[in-house]
Amino acid sequence: MNKRFLKCAGRCSIAFIALIGLYFLIAFCCSRITVNVNPSNAKEVTIYIMTNGLHTDIIVPAVNTEMNWTKEISYKNTLEADSTYQFLAFGWGDKKFYLETPEFSDLKLSNGLRAISGLSTSAMHTTYYKNILEDASCKKIIISKAQYRQLIDYVLNSFKKDEAGHLIKVKSNIHYDIGDAFYEAKGSYSIFKTCNTWANAALKACGQRSCLWTIFDTGIFLKYRQ
Numbered sequence: 001m002n003k004r005f006l007k008c009a010g011r012c013s014i015a016f017i018a019l020i021g022l023y024f025l026i027a028f029c030c031s032r033i034t035v036n037v038n039p040s041n042a043k044e045v046t047i048y049i050m051t052n053g054l055h056t057d058i059i060v061p062a063v064n065t066e067m068n069w070t071k072e073i074s075y076k077n078t079l080e081a082d083s084t085y086q087f088l089a090f091g092w093g094d095k096k097f098y099l100e101t102p103e104f105s106d107l108k109l110s111n112g113l114r115a116i117s118g119l120s121t122s123a124m125h126t127t128y129y130k131n132i133l134e135d136a137s138c139k140k141i142i143i144s145k146a147q148y149r150q151l152i153d154y155v156l157n158s159f160k161k162d163e164a165g166h167l168i169k170v171k172s173n174i175h176y177d178i179g180d181a182f183y184e185a186k187g188s189y190s191i192f193k194t195c196n197t198w199a200n201a202a203l204k205a206c207g208q209r210s211c212l213w214t215i216f217d218t219g220i221f222l223k224y225r226q
Helices: 002-032 095-100 109-116 145-156 197-205 218-222
Strands: 045-053 056-061 087-094 120-128 138-143 181-185
Touching: 002 218, 045 145, 045 218, 056 120, 056 138, 056 145, 056 197, 087 095, 087 138, 087 197, 138 145, 145 197, 197 218
Parallel strands: none
Antiparallel strands: 045 056, 045 138, 056 087, 087 120, 120 181
């Protein structure tokens, strides 16, 4: 009986490891396949993608002729941001993970497992910036006004809204810096939809170079390596 159990357990372990390996192999391959290889569009609106090494944000003008984000994402919900902050970053993710793990030193196994389970709620982390510096972790993309409107629709559709159609601020005093705030978002984080999957889909939505599918930031930024 013990031998049979050990044999079964061994096979299950091998199958589990094989599935994990297959998952990462598919993720790697899909992230190297480029969608919208050569986008052709008017150069009218400057946006950015930015990574902290793990997580990708989409950065847009705080105010322009196409959208005034400050009407829904109020400076008042931040600690110190004001009209001198010209850019706004969006990052979708697991709400509990966001609020309880401001730094990876705060990571708890329970929060990590809950995040990848697909059973928890999500939040949008919004951050105002005065200026954006383009470097290896921050890339400029110039799109048309029509494409920017597509991006606006994608981002807005990722938020939960109240009965009046307004964005809903998360009831928390947690801030990562002086210009950020959290809002309720749609969907659930999982091993198939991560913060980088969301950001990659945002680039797809506005017709820019993106991965077929990705769970990491690496594949996205490879598309914009000079």
